[in-house]
Amino acid sequence: MVAPEPVVEGAGVHLRRSIGTRRLDNLDPFLLLDHFESASPADYKAGFPYHPHRGIETVTIVRTGEVRHRDSLEHRGTIGAGDIQWMTSGSGIMHEEMPQVRPEGIAGLQLWLNLPAREKMTRPKYRDLQADRLTEAKLGEGANVRVIAGEASGGRLLGPVEGLAVAPKFLDVTLLPGTAFRETVPRGHTAFAYVDHGDLRFGPEQTAVHGPALVVFGDGDIVEASAGTGGGRFLLAAARPLHEPIARYGPFVMNTRAEIEQTLQDLRTGNFIRDEARDE
Structure with a gap:
């Protein structure tokens, strides 16, 4: 945590x-x-x-x-x-x-x-x-879930963002008092929950978490959460790791220092914007 x-x-x-x-x-x-x-x-x-x-x-x-x-x-x-x-x-x-x-x-x-x-x-x-x-539904034991990316409930619910290289799964979960949530994530994917507000319990160990807090999950395929008397809200995020080098400089993230230097040169010389964006 x-x-x-x-x-x-x-x-x-x-x-x-x-x-x-x-x-x-x-x-x-x-x-x-x-x-x-x-x-x-x-x-x-x-x-x-x-x-x-x-x-x-x-x-x-x-x-x-x-x-x-x-x-x-x-x-x-x-x-x-x-x-x-x-x-x-x-x-x-x-x-x-x-x-x-x-x-x-x-x-x-x-x-x-x-x-x-x-x-x-x-x-x-x-x-x-x-x-x-956004697809919104009540799942399992009363959890209210909005699907932002990927799918939920065994593919029954699909979010508007899909087809990306890291296969993100983003679920916005609200638990009212006494409700619970259970969802699968792919093995090998990085997964976490960010608790905005409330007091929740995660996993079979019922680990207590008071928001705001980040809960990082180990490798596995099930995420479980439950709410006590106050309820709570969290974002469940999971995605496939890239296992690539990271070269980072402020708002730029590339793979090598040379690429960062080229980015800064592009910015200085007016060559940073290269193409028109696409809307979806």
Whole structure:
């Protein structure tokens, strides 16, 4: 179990970070996991002004509030509570994400997924996943589950994101008091649960977890969770590890230092943006 660390990113946004720290540099293929949540505008209103990415996928899940975004390929819009932005930076994209000041504040998660070497310089791709596009159902012993990527319940439920090299499985799980959850994950895949809120128990040992907290699972094929009197919410994430070298410099993740140097040279010389993005 990993306790998230407080960090400040962007132009002054206060976050809790679980993956991408000195203690836990990565969980192949997961490179970063940030939890943003505050009702105080001073913690988030400065946002994340225009910045580049190359070699990764970023997944932004908004729980509360609203985030306006735009990028170098003329995408612009707003994602609100329940919506998800899934961006494949590929060969390079510039974008900004600006939380909007609202009475309810802002809350959500952002994950970075590594791209395999063969896909790091592919065309950027953008998915704007509105809440009503996500499959939602009650499973097993009362768990409410939204399928973001991959499948659930033995293939009965499918998410809108599939066909990626690391075969991600992302399930947004809410457990009301007294309910439980049980789901399979492929053996050999990296798997974790990030508990946003609440008090839950995981595994046959009924390990108690108080959110916010990251629970990293060993290799196996079953994830079990249950809620006590307060209930709770967590993101279950699993994906196939790449087992490739990682060269990392801020928002750029490649396989070699030479590729990082080339990325910086591209940025300096105006050759960073190489292709038009695709929408799905």
